[in-house]
Amino acid sequence: MKQRVLLAVGVLVAGLLSPLAAHAASEPLEYVALGDSSAAGPLILPQIDLPCTRSAANYPHVAAAKLGARLTDVTCSGAAIPDFSGKQFGFVPPQYDALKPTTDLVTVAIGANDSGLFQAALSCINLLPAPAGVSCKARYTAGGKDQLAASIDATGPALGKALDRIHALAPNARILVTGYGTYLRPGGCFPQVPVWPVDGDYLQGTIDHLNRMIATQSAAHGATYVDLRTPSTGHDTCAPESQRWLEGLIPGSDAAPLHPSRQGMAAFGTLVAAAAK
Template sequence: MPHRPLARALAALVALFAAALGAVLVPGTAQAAAVNYVALGDSYSSGVGAGPYDTSGCLRSQKSYAPLWAAAHGVTSFNFRACGGAVTADVLNDQVSALSASTTLVTITIGGNDAGFVNVITSCRFGSTSSCTNAVNTAKSFATSTLPARLDATYAAIRNRAPNARLIVLGYPRLFETNSCGWLAMSTYKRTILNEAADVLASVTASRASAAGATFADTRGYFSGHGVCAGDPWINDISGIIEAYHPDADGYRYGYLPALNAVTG
């Protein structure tokens, strides 16, 4: 009789150990790690082109890839700080303050506005062939000479503010298909050199992301066959001033989101 309490205690201890071991060995029984996600960047992260937009003044859309990913993965917390028109200085001054040691995931698109995206597109859409060529060459020169240091500083600031986070840098798509596209479209030559500029920007961004220990998610392949002039375009043409040459809702859902999923699993 005196030994029964001890026996019951030992049995309870064995049961507790078995339950704990089962939680480790049986998939789905262990508690999922917290995911604290902060989405930084420019209009290609805020969702310009997809609409509708919030009242922040940053043209943030819930149809952008970041909120779509957060919703699909049931994250612990999600802070959407990307802002249309942002350059690297805006990320440093206005966005990285959202990061902390508890942040576990950061995504960002940045660099296109630093390289003069709006000026290049405007010059090529409304200007002559020579003005388009000059604007593209200026942007490519900036991307290879000045932009790398700006990207390095931006990624370093993110690392400093969120030392425990995985940083994923998403690139920009090629905006155009180069097939015949009607007499109102940009010439094949202009569309070709704009795509080549996108390739230069992707190369520079991928290189600096790698140097920072970040993951680069290349979106170009996902948008292939869906640029402006495609039968099923995922990039807005000039029909909307704000949305022009940004992904539409399909572009974020079927272009950007799969590119992000491919590197996050």
């Protein structure tokens, strides 16, 4: 009777373990990281790939260390969805090439470049306070149509197809899709970050729209969305350097402007690792 009870308990515990947790007990996870500069970590030292400005301290490396996973990191700065299947810069191999039937975990960070969000953020810079300049919100919403929101919505189907392709190439993998963080608090912090309050609120609202699109496509295509926006509240570009997860126009650390800092990558890697368990 005692042996039967122990056997039943063992079966129950095994059933409660996630596939990734069970895998970790036997051999390292095969983890592939796909995506753009929000995952690659441009300028964060040490850099391990010059064309893609990829850092060994980016969130895939942080997550892999916490999971004890074997990482293949093909994230690349400037990447858009077409670079998953084509050669970025004309010579960087397609990111899909890293996926295999044996892949256990895939993280995906993509969408901002496809929708033109980074370029839009740069165009919102105003070195002088209002009204000495032009509001980027006024430009992007002229005529009653929000151009950036429309671009994000148009990107949605391509993201869905990309997730389907990842499933096909790595049929046994769990797919985690990360969103983008909180870049600006309500009202911004002009002139520390030289964007007018109205434009700062518009930009963060646009990032939130992108995150909602990513979450919707993830749910519709069998992937798990990892929210980076909520945990990074209070760690935005306006925060003191010691608390900043996302750098402003003039970085206070070894990170690219308007990208995650080393602290941000450490925090995001922890979130990704927790989501993978």
